[in-house]
Amino acid sequence: MSRTTTRSNHLAPRHHARASVVTIAALALAGCTLVGGEDGGGGSPTNGGNEQADGGTLTVVTHDSFALSDELLASFEADTGYTLERVAPGDAGALVNQLVLTTDSPLGDVVYGIDNAFAARAVDAGVLDPYTPENQPASADQHDLGEALTPIDFGDVCLNVDHQWFDEHDVAEPTTLQELTEPAYRDLTVVTNPATSSPGLSFLLATIGEFGEDGWQDYWADLADNGVKVVDGWSDAYYVDFSGSEGAGPRPIVLSYASSPAAEVPEGGDEPRTGALLETCFRQVEYAGVLAGADNVEGAQAFVDFLLSPEVQAEIPTQMYMYPVDDSVELPEAWARHAPLAEDPVTLDPARIDANREDWIATWTEIVIG
Known part of the structure; x- marks a missing residue:
C-alpha cells in the first residue's frame, strides 16, 4: 500500500x-x-x-x-x-x-x-x-x-482482480505479468508510481526480477502502450479506479496486496469479490x-x-x-x-536494489511518464 x-x-x-x-x-x-x-x-x-x-x-x-x-x-x-x-x-x-x-x-x-x-x-x-x-x-x-x-x-505486493467484472464481460482473468500486455487487457490495469508509492516501487522491482535487466524496460513500454494507468497513491488506485471495491471504478486490475481480498468478502457472503494474482508478487x-x-x-x-x-x-x-x-x-x-502468500514471489538482493533504485525509477519515469 x-x-x-x-x-x-x-x-x-x-x-x-x-x-x-x-x-x-x-x-x-x-x-x-x-x-x-x-x-x-x-x-x-x-x-x-x-x-x-x-x-x-x-x-x-x-x-x-x-x-x-x-x-x-x-x-x-x-x-x-x-x-x-x-x-x-x-x-x-x-x-x-x-x-x-x-x-x-x-x-x-x-x-x-x-x-x-x-x-x-x-x-x-x-x-x-x-x-x-x-x-x-x-x-x-x-x-x-x-x-x-x-x-x-x-507481505506480498501483487496485482488484484475484480472477479465479477471478468465474469460479466466474459473475459478470462490474467494470471501473469506478461498477459497484461495483451490486447484483451487494454485499459484495464491501474498501478501506482514507484517514485511516490511503496507498492509502486515493489511492483517495479517485481517486473525487474521477472524480466531481468534486458527485458523490464520493454515490458513497461508494452504495458504503457496497452493503456496502463499510473496514479500517485494506493488510495486513488484502489478506491477510485478499481472496479472491485467501494469506488466502483472502470478498471478491474489494480496493484495492491495478496492480503487485500480478505477485506473484500461482502457482508453475509463467503467469498471475496476480488482475488490476488499470486504469480505477480514481490515479497516486502x-x-x-x-x-x-x-x-x-x-x-x-x-x-x-x-x-x-x-x-x-x-x-x-x-x-x-x-x-x-x-x-x-x-x-x-x-x-x-482468502489471503494466501505467493509460493514463489519475486525477491531482489537489497544491496542490488540500493545500488540501482534511483536509476531504475528514472528509467521507468522516462518510459512510462515521458
Whole structure:
C-alpha cells in the first residue's frame, strides 16, 4: 500500500490511516506516567509492579501506516514506565531519507517500517546500531539482513482482480505479468508510481526480477502502450479506479496486496469479490532497529522486543494487514481462507536494489511518464 495517501475505512488497517495510527501521539500528549522502569528510561520491561515510576520518553520513528491498538500500546507504557512519542516522516522511502539526513541528530530512539527496498541504504548510512532480540523467532531468520535490522512483518505486493467484472464481460482473468500486455487487457490495469508509492516501487522491482535487466524496460513500454494507468497513491488506485471495491471504478486490475481480498468478502457472503494474482508478487519485509545515537537505547531495545511479542505479532494482520514473522501466531480465519502468500514471489538482493533504485525509477519515469 502506498504510505503517501490516506486510506478509506473500508479496508483493513494496513490500507488506510486510522484513528489508532495516532495512538502513540495521543498517549504522549496525554502526558502518561505509567508503571515501569527506573529513571532515565533504563531497565527492562516490568510486569505487575505496584510503584508508579516515570521511565522517561521513548521516541518511536515509523512510516505513516504504523498501527497498533490503544490497549496494547498502553500496556507497553504500563509495563515499562516509558512515555511513548511518535515521529512519522511519511512512507518507507521518506522514512529512510529522513533517517539518513538526520544521522548526526536522530529523530528518535527506535525505528519501525524500514523495508527491504530501502534496508541497505539505512544500514550503509550508519543510522542503526546493532541489536538482536533474544525473543526473535526462528521463523524470522529467513528475512535476516544482519544484526542492525530485526524483521517484524512481511507481505506480498501483487496485482488484484475484480472477479465479477471478468465474469460479466466474459473475459478470462490474467494470471501473469506478461498477459497484461495483451490486447484483451487494454485499459484495464491501474498501478501506482514507484517514485511516490511503496507498492509502486515493489511492483517495479517485481517486473525487474521477472524480466531481468534486458527485458523490464520493454515490458513497461508494452504495458504503457496497452493503456496502463499510473496514479500517485494506493488510495486513488484502489478506491477510485478499481472496479472491485467501494469506488466502483472502470478498471478491474489494480496493484495492491495478496492480503487485500480478505477485506473484500461482502457482508453475509463467503467469498471475496476480488482475488490476488499470486504469480505477480514481490515479497516486502518490514524491519525495526535501534537508532544510532539514541537517547534511550534500553527503551529502544525493549520496543523492538515488544514488536516481536506474541501479542503484537497477533495484532499485525488485523492492524497493519501484514503477516507476522512469527509463524506460530494464529492468523485470522479470513486470512487462512482468502489471503494466501505467493509460493514463489519475486525477491531482489537489497544491496542490488540500493545500488540501482534511483536509476531504475528514472528509467521507468522516462518510459512510462515521458
